[in-house]
Amino acid sequence: MISPDKGFTIGQLTEAKACCEPTPHLSVQNLSINYHQKTVLDNVNLDIYKGCITALIGPSGCGKTSFLSALNRMLDMTTGATVSGQVTFNGENIYKSDKDLLQLRRRVGMIFQKPNPFPLSIYRNLALPLKEIGIKNKQLIEHKIETVLKEVGLWEEVHHQLDMTATKLSGGQQQRLCIARALVLQPEVLLMDEPCSALDPISSAVVEDLIVSLRGRYTVVIVTHNLAQAKRVANYAAFFWMQERVGKLIEFGRSQNLFEQPQNTLTAAFIDGRKG
């Protein structure tokens, strides 16, 4: 396993050399989120760095998940939610009106709290998104499926039963399949909404290792309630807090710094378990 303190080479994202030389990949400016007039997140400014894992921490209801789903505009699917501000991805504001959402979401994948494999076979779960982007060649599809399944460590477990219904897998296997399903499209960014919270400790550890192994090759944003986990996996951490019933970004920085020398008293209190 690679320690966050050591620099490491980047896989797919060749431009960025190492995590320690941060280049913004997603740049969030003045982002506010409202549900039916009510502000849930106010004026967030934040850079997500290429190839790094950024953890979003904070108490429940402070807008972390809303923030996460604003980054690939999944928030559009929630009725009554409106967003103001900008999110720049690859030099383009994703909130401009003619943005191709399908392309955006293929570049910025998402993993949900509860594993949500489609009620189809394992094979079809992975083949469906590929067919959607126009890959019809059966051999290529099979090759890609094998690659991602190996990447998430599922290949050994399921390669002899790819036509089994995915919902019959265990929770941890399902979540890894979902990660594989996102990875098969070769996205640049992965958004993860508490990916381990619905899993048992052992599966959780396996998924956590998997997330760590993604570092350097994908930009990962992860919402987690598990501070220890955030500390273990993240390069950067952002702390959100409710002030006057409105979610705010309180502190953002290298996770080592944030966890060990928090600048804000709220952050310190939260990390010590005195608040939250």
Add this chain to the structure above:
Amino acid sequence: MAEHLFQFVIWCVALLVLMVLLWLVYGLLDHGLAKLSFEFLLSEPQNAGRDGGIISILVATLLILAVTLLAALPLGLASAVWLAEFTATHHFWARKVRLALDVMAGVPSIVFGLFGYAFFGIFMGMGFSVLSGGLTLACMILPVFIRTCEIGLRGVNNSWRQGAAALGMPKIKAVWYILLPAAMPAISAGLILGIGRATAETAALMFTSGYVDRMPESVMDSGRALSVHIYDLSMNVTGGDAAAQASALLLLMIIIVLNMLAYAVTDLWLGRRLSNDLA
């Protein structure tokens, strides 16, 4: 204790309903079975249906049903998908469509008959024909079919919708590959109700597909549906009761076969992609 009482009540009601059905079926068997034979099945009706068989009526019934399903299935599924997946619940037109459908469900079948006669028969120039009857029936079964499918689609686990969207799949693809298969129980319920209503319908067909008991040569010919035949024999033709009961028995058999067919076809079309524990 409460648990046992609960189970007991449910078993009792279930048995009661089953008994009513068996009572009905027994009546038909008792009066109709003697008349039912291959000869009855395969010969043309004679003497206003008292004698001979019902082959031409059988063919007409199946033709009418085919037209009905061919029209109602795509139209109904499309509408249900629009209502459930492409509009917000409060969308102005969606609300109007829903209201219209629910009102349509309560329109008496005889009014559907008059409508079909005026619209398909006269205005569209189809006259008395299998086509005009089938389309009228399609209109008639649409409300219950669409609403059942819509209910089914709305019930589908939202996380699959999110999952598909997060993969950058267009909504319509998510509907086609994931949501429709997942809504299969509801769709098949809607289909069964629709087929049931269509095969059992009399009044709407009297004015549209008509009364002619000759073998229809195309869908533009008038053809007498089995239910119309049953009605005529039992209400209008003196001495037609035995043939009526035999025909009714046959109608039930057709419904059994159609239901099995519906299960099989939906299984083939959608079921393969669907997990077993969902079906």
Add this chain to the structure above:
Amino acid sequence: MFQPHADRIAKPLLAAAALVCAAVLVLIIAVIISGAWPALISQDLVVFITDASWYPLEGQFGMLSMLLASLLVMMIAILLAAPMGIICAIFIAYIAPVRVQKIYRFAIALLAGMPSVVLGLWGLTVLVPLVNKWSPPGLSLLLAGIVLAVMILPTVALTSLAAFKSLPIALQQAASALGVRQHVQILKVFIPAASAAILSGMLLAMARALGETMVVLMVAGNVVQFPSGLMEPVRTLTANIALEMAYATDQHRAALFVSGLLLTAMVLVMMSFAARIKGHNDYG
């Protein structure tokens, strides 16, 4: 707002399909109104309500008693069919052993396809003589309601079943995980969770009961009167149309179309009303 290409094509097509379906109702109403037109222009509209009874050939067009009869028959039918239908759905979804499930669902499907003529004949030749023994003439409001209940039961049962089946599996797991006994799960978790869909199914069934002709024609007795009891014969609006349409001419025929119009209006009112009760307004 941006929409993916496939959706941009699909959405208007789907919307068009839905609007075509809805347009059918408009056409139906147009046909009924054009049929009713002679009566609508020549009669004072209140006569349909104020006339004491229905003797169209003698210039009496009162429909109030038939309207009431239609509503009463429907109420009886749904009061019987709703609980029994939901119980049948519960039986299939949660209680019955797997093999029984399939057979039972099949039985319900069979009942759904029972021609209304057959049901009506069963009522007339089997049930009416039975009832006749203790309360002649047997043809009655109650009996019509009962036979109708048998007819609409599959609608309630199958829509409820679909609703139960589409509940998230997690809900069932969660309920079981809490160690809740099965009947409490069903009554307190599954039925409330599926209630919106069950209600929609019930509305469809009610509409069906209101629009049914053949069954009521055969077992309700068809006497135009305000029923003084459950065992009294009544005539519904649908039976009225079916009984007399074949021979009616001129004003009589137009008046029958008016009863069709009244029936459609009644369903409309009922549905809008039901939407209010349901709370979340489905169609406003």
Add this chain to the structure above:
Amino acid sequence: MKLTLSFICLMCLSGLTQADNRLNLTGSSTVAPVVMEIAKRFESVNPGVRVDVQTGGSTRGVVDSRTGMADIGMVSRALKTNESDLTAHTIARDGVSIIVHGSNDIMELSEAEIIAIYIGKITNWSEVGGEDRRITVVNKADGRATLELFLAHFSLKNSQIKAQAVIGDNQQGIKTVSGNPGAIGYVSIGAAEYEQSVGTSIKLLPMNGVAANMQTLANGEFPISRPLNLVTKSLTPLSQQFIEFAQSPAVADLIKAQYFVPASR
């Protein structure tokens, strides 16, 4: 959906190729079964001709023959004064007889008794010499030809009648009466006679001393009867040919088989 549309279009086109030697008949559901059988025989003796028979009621027969929707209308009553633009061709006669339940020991009712029962003056069979049982009066629905015949014969108005059951078609009347020991009704003689012969529990009452059967109907003794008519607005050669055929002795057996009396020529 496209498939369905093109399918429909295709079928519409194929429908346009209709032959000239085709007859359309619509109208009375009472007349339809008999005309259907006549039509089949007509088709077999005139190869190439097609006769389509549709039902829907006497009114349909009148309206459709007026508008030309049908070449010939079928009407189970005499034409009314405001229908004089049409010509009626009687093909058969049907009688209307009073029937009671088979277990009823009443053998005969006078016209006055029948009227008293129907207007609700008599409500129990014991008042006319039967057993103590409530009478169930079965009446026909407004506009029905048999009702009009019945009302005219007894000089009654429909609003005077106090019925416990109102029915539509003949068979419904027979089934209603046979299921109710206290019932009285009136139906087509032929149908009633047949049902009685196969053991249905009904009894035909004589009218003014004339027994109700096909014979008294045929020789004109039975007092209440109606014509079954084919009506036309104008005659094409083919429809004329068909009407003549329907009135000829060649189809008398078919008419009798449907329990009606062929019209004497």
